[in-house]
Amino acid sequence: MSSWGKNNPDHAPKKSWSLGEAKGKLETYCAYQERCQWEVRRKLYEKGIKGDSAEELISEMISSDFLNEERFARSFARGKFRLRHWGKMRIARELKLRQISPACIRLGLSEIDPEEYYDMLLNQAEKKWEKTTEMEPTKKRYKVVAYLMAKGFEQDLVQEAVASVSSEQ
Incomplete structure (x- = not known):
């Protein structure tokens, strides 16, 4: 305010x-x-x-069906994933903050296609890798991982994506 x-x-x-x-x-x-x-x-x-x-x-x-928590969760998850490029953990955290039930959160996250999700993660990892000016590989890797984790992607997927991107360079 x-x-x-x-x-x-x-x-x-x-x-x-x-x-x-x-x-x-x-x-x-x-x-x-x-x-x-x-x-x-x-x-x-x-x-x-x-x-x-x-x-x-x-x-x-x-x-009167103006409010529907399940419909909201699905729409929110789709939008934040496609437009903001958020990971599932960030989306789930934001939905929980809005007091959405765990069942609706699961339904919302089911809107995200796993292949599209991993492609988005790789794309974000590549972009951040290119933008990061750090010369030391370990520090550069740390910065990219920290960025992707802040976006809400799962750690195991982030490690996999960053390893894939860093091996290409």
């Missing part, structure tokens, strides 16, 4: 929603992109709606 509003008295705080207007706004919010309950709950809290009224709105969104 920005502290800009606190330091600028002319800037009005975010407008809160009435219960009537919240349902329509939430439908638009959820129709724009897949959302999870945690994101919707956070949005409602931000707009001044808390407690039972927030939970009631969320259950209405679920029953």
Whole structure:
């Protein structure tokens, strides 16, 4: 959250929603992109709606199929893998942070094709290997491994990919 509003008295705080207007706004919010309950709950809290009224709105969104945790997990995993090039561990950690159930996390990760996953890992390893200016091979290898681990790829796959890339050089 920005502290800009606190330091600028002319800037009005975010407008809160009435219960009537919240349902329509939430439908638009959820129709724009897949959302999870945690994101919707956070949005409602931000707009001044808390407690039972927030939970009631969320259950209405679920029953009208605007909110679906499994659909969210699948979409999130596909998007973060293809666009951000995240590994499965990072995706799982982010989904867990959003309070997605372990079963939905497994379903989300099942969206990632294993061959495409390893190809992406090799591609990322090659790019990082080329960009790393370190001359000493051990340090260069360490930097590439650390980068790929931070992206959320599994250690055994990272070691395999870096060994493959470093042997080509």
